[in-house]
Amino acid sequence: MIYFLCLVLLCVGIYGVLRKRNIIRMILGLIIAEHAINLLFVLIGYRLNGRAPILSPDGPILQMVDPLPQALVLTAIVIGLATTALLVALAMRLHGKYGTYDVARIRELKG
Amino acid sequence: MVELYILLILMIIGAVGALEMKDLLSSVVALGAVGLGLSFTFLVLKAPDLAITQLAVEILSVIILIRATLHKDLPEVPARGWSGGTAAGLGFAVVFLGVAFLCIPDLPPFGEPLLKVAGHYLEAGLKETGAANLVTSVILDYRAFDTLGEATVLFTVVMGVLAVMRAVGRKERGKADE
Numbered sequence: 001m002i003y004f005l006c007l008v009l010l011c012v013g014i015y016g017v018l019r020k021r022n023i024i025r026m027i028l029g030l031i032i033a034e035h036a037i038n039l040l041f042v043l044i045g046y047r048l049n050g051r052a053p054i055l056s057p058d059g060p061i062l063q064m065v066d067p068l069p070q071a072l073v074l075t076a077i078v079i080g081l082a083t084t085a086l087l088v089a090l091a092m093r094l095h096g097k098y099g100t101y102d103v104a105r106i107r108e109l110k111g
Numbered sequence: 112m113v114e115l116y117i118l119l120i121l122m123i124i125g126a127v128g129a130l131e132m133k134d135l136l137s138s139v140v141a142l143g144a145v146g147l148g149l150s151f152t153f154l155v156l157k158a159p160d161l162a163i164t165q166l167a168v169e170i171l172s173v174i175i176l177i178r179a180t181l182h183k184d185l186p187e188v189p190a191r192g193w194s195g196g197t198a199a200g201l202g203f204a205v206v207f208l209g210v211a212f213l214c215i216p217d218l219p220p221f222g223e224p225l226l227k228v229a230g231h232y233l234e235a236g237l238k239e240t241g242a243a244n245l246v247t248s249v250i251l252d253y254r255a256f257d258t259l260g261e262a263t264v265l266f267t268v269v270m271g272v273l274a275v276m277r278a279v280g281r282k283e284r285g286k287a288d289e
Contacts, residue, residue, distance in 0.1 A: 002221055005119040007211045009126055011204045016130040019200045024135055024179060028142050031172065032126045035149050039119075042156050045229075048222030052157040053245040055237055064233055064245070065157045066224040071249035074164055075261045081168045082268040088179045089272045095182065 006043060010036035023091045023101045027084065034080045038073045045069035114155055122148040135180045143173040160246050 013036060016029020045066030053067035091101065098106050122145050129141035146169030153162040219225050226233070232245055232253065242248035250258050 002115060003215050009123050011207055012126045015200050015204060019197060025130060028129050028138060031142060039149060039152060042158055044219060045224050046156050047224055050157050052159055055243045066226055066229045067232055067245040067249055068229040070158045070161055070246050073161055074250060075257055077164050077168050078261055079264050081172055082265050084172045085175055086268050086271050088175050089275045092179050093275050
């Protein structure tokens, strides 16, 4: 069930990418979809009543959560920031050239 | 468990708000709320490294997006009317969620990870890498090439943004045809 809510979030993001006319809104939708996928990975690696995967000198810790998805998502979060920065830079260049963020109007103003 | 559901529902509300609000700046702030909720969710899911990183990254991306929405002459973008496209979008959502609902039982059930590979990391991580934090041992030792690729992507993006935003050496708009 919790997976399903996560996929609903992904759906909201994809809807934003597909149906919005404002470029900034499309970028927001992409970021939301990214968040949903990152969350899905970590959810799959979660163990009920688990502990964070950090060892302690006091003794062995049982029931750790899966560290592998966490490491992969750590990479994905940073790459998400990088793609966001590049997309926003391109959107700002488009705004500088055409004076609008509206994709339909940018299509009209071609050339 | 209950707090996870509450946080996820708040995130979905924030996401819908980010896409539907009239003002672009409010949308960006709503996206910041979604990112904050995600950070708290990571904390609940026992991923402190991810929570810290997510918080820092969200702050940065909100700053970048606010920079893009700061233009004073930002014209209102009219929303698309209710049309076949919107209906197709909602139909896509229904089909996607239906298929997802059928597929969810094939995932490992919530709270019981597979630990096929990570079981070895949990047992031998300290002995083989010497890092007490096992996430660190994975990203900097077992999967260090992954992190190298990440650094490459970051460097490439910096160069790309510099090339896109560069003002020097670009022709003026009216003179481009001469």
